Amino acid sequence: MTDARSDEALMLAYRDGDAAAFEVLYARWRSRLYRYLLHQCGERGLAEDLYQEIWTKLIAAREHYEIHAKFSTWLFTIAHRRLIDHYRRSSARPTDTALWQDEDDQGDPLDTFAGPEVLEPQRQAHTAELRAGLLAALDALPAPQREAFLLVEEGDLSLEDAARVAGVGRETLKSRLRYALGKLRAALAEFQS
DSSP, X not given: OOOOSOHHHHHHHHHTTOHHHHHHHHHHHHXXXXXXXXXXXXXXXXXXXXXXXXXXXXXXXXXXXOOSSOHHHHHHHHHHHHHHHHHHHOOOOOOOGGGGOOTTSSSOGGGGGGOSSOOOHHHHHHHHHHHHHHHHHHHHSOHHHHHHHHHHXXXXXXXXXXXXXXXXXXXXXXXXXXXXXXXXXXXXXXXXX
16 A cells, blocks of 8 residues: 655654654655665665665654755755765765666666566667666766766756755756766667667
């Protein structure tokens, strides 16, 4: 059974003591948040540590939660700030794209292009190449463009909310996203049949 309440209503319910509301929020956002972190830092262990810290911060902040923005904006602002703190403490940025595969992920989003039937071996190989190409292209993006793309795609944030999280103006975020999409399309052009 799914809970039809908004994320914000769930967070308010959790703030007021409804532990089941947190479970629903966690189920809705765990995969997206984890993928965002993994794509940003490229290191599974680090992403897992950051992931746990972010949920811990959210739990600790629940008593003071007020709706000032969408829940997703609030969650990804916490994640963005935690990443910034990490980058300030360490100058290196791991980028091993082989670590970007999430074993707990509920399916490969690229498999949706194949339809409900089982993929043929040739199609499976093409999908694997496409996924590897997408991950490599994403990793090759400049950090601000990658972040803009991930906030909109993984965070499901509007341009305004993504700009707020990134600490830039809407037009700057929009420009970063446009450049990111152009570079990703160009990198993936070879996979077009």
